[in-house]
Amino acid sequence: xxxxxxxxxxxxxxxxxxxxxxxxxxxxxxxxxxxxxxxxxxxxxxxxxxxxxxxxxxxxxxxxxxxxxxxxxxxxxxxxxxxxxxxxxxxxxxxxxxxxxxxxxxxxxxxxxxxxxxxxxxxxxxxxxxxxxxxxxxxxxxxxxxxxxxxxxxxxxxxxxxxxxxxxxxxxxxxxxxxxxxxxxxxxxxxxxxxxxxxxxxxxxxxxxxxxxxxxxxxxxxxxxxxxxxxxxxxxxxxxxxxxxxxxxxxxx
Amino acid sequence: xxxxxxxxxxxxxxxxxxxxxxxxxxxxxxxxxxxxxxxxxxxxxxxxxxxxxxxxxxxxxxxxxxxxxxxxxxxxxxxxxxxxxxxxxxxxxx
Numbered sequence: 001x002x003x004x005x006x007x008x009x010x011x012x013x014x015x016x017x018x019x020x021x022x023x024x025x026x027x028x029x030x031x032x033x034x035x036x037x038x039x040x041x042x043x044x045x046x047x048x049x050x051x052x053x054x055x056x057x058x059x060x061x062x063x064x065x066x067x068x069x070x071x072x073x074x075x076x077x078x079x080x081x082x083x084x085x086x087x088x089x090x091x092x093x094x095x096x097x098x099x100x101x102x103x104x105x106x107x108x109x110x111x112x113x114x115x116x117x118x119x120x121x122x123x124x125x126x127x128x129x130x131x132x133x134x135x136x137x138x139x140x141x142x143x144x145x146x147x148x149x150x151x152x153x154x155x156x157x158x159x160x161x162x163x164x165x166x167x168x169x170x171x172x173x174x175x176x177x178x179x180x181x182x183x184x185x186x187x188x189x190x191x192x193x194x195x196x197x198x199x200x201x202x203x204x205x206x207x208x209x210x211x212x213x214x215x216x217x218x219x220x221x222x223x224x225x226x227x228x229x230x231x232x233x234x235x236x237x238x239x240x241x242x243x244x245x246x247x248x249x250x251x252x253x
Numbered sequence: 254x255x256x257x258x259x260x261x262x263x264x265x266x267x268x269x270x271x272x273x274x275x276x277x278x279x280x281x282x283x284x285x286x287x288x289x290x291x292x293x294x295x296x297x298x299x300x301x302x303x304x305x306x307x308x309x310x311x312x313x314x315x316x317x318x319x320x321x322x323x324x325x326x327x328x329x330x331x332x333x334x335x336x337x338x339x340x341x342x343x344x345x346x347x
Contacts, residue, residue: 035258037279041293141289148282 003187009063016056017084020074023049024241048134055127075245079235080228087170089234096149100163103142107203108174110135115191150211168216173223260309261287265301273305
């Protein structure tokens with residue numbers, strides 16, 4: 001079974017969208033981190049994700065072969081054309097919310113990229129090789145913060161519990177497969193995200209328990225990101241992220 | 254937050270075979286976190302292959318006022334320097 005270039009391109013854009021949106025969100029912490037050391041560490045993570053987005057977008061542009069560049073995808077597409085999973089675009093909230101989201105994504109992302117290392121597509125596999133190393137470090141940090149804040153003071157624990165509760169319904173979307181991703185998974189190019197769910201749940205549950213946090217009921221779930229149906233947060237974020245290219249199209253610097 | 258956190262001194266070995274060198278300090282809750290922040294703050298441009306972090310309060314340092322008793326007594330002992338000794342011609346490059 002051969003998969004069309006266009007299908008791989010769209011897949012690469014999805015993964016690029018996840019990375020650029022989270023990278024931008026994290027970059028919003030720059031100069032506002034809780035203290036200098038964490039500010040630097042967090043923006044380092046932001047840069048890792050922006051770098052990851054560049055690799056996925058760059059590959060998509062190469063496959064598209066229509067004059068598109070990584071910037072075309074990041075800066076000239078509108079809200080509805082972004083196909084990131086919703087969890088990436090949510091507002092940063094407080095530091096607990098940012099770190100809880102980061103932890104959920106890091107556990108997912110590490111497993112996802114480890115699986116993508118086995119892709120029969122050499123470029124995707126190479127991007128995954130680099131991403132795995134970064135994600136291992138990201139996870140080490142975010143896991144640490146789950147324990148510190150969860151099993152911390154009364155204030156930090158209540159903030160972390162609220163963050164976990166508010167994020168929980170955005171996590172099932174990470175494991176949904178649509179026709180495009182199923183086709184790629186069957187062809188040995190893409191990752192079967194649904195297969196990652198059990199391990200993710202086990203790992204996350206164990207951490208929540210260790211952090212003295214309660215595992216949410218799981219009685220709500222939202223989705224739509226992969227189809228371009230977003231929360232209101234994304235449009236506002238893009239208006240900020242894309243402002244310069246919108247005001248001065250094609251500007252180089 | 255940082256007023257509750259401890260200060261750590263950071264030492265980095267830039268290449269195998271070289272010594273760890275003091276590069277600066279940072280605040281962290283515990284040694285493990287200090288190590289991670291040291292990675293993010295001091296090795297962004299591949300500066301190192303190994304990091305040590307040491308609680309700053311664990312370092313005992315000599316004081317300015319110690320100079321007289323610590324170092325001055327060496328001033329009149331030139332024979333402690335190799336250059337004090339005249340080498341025989343035969344030794345040549347030592």
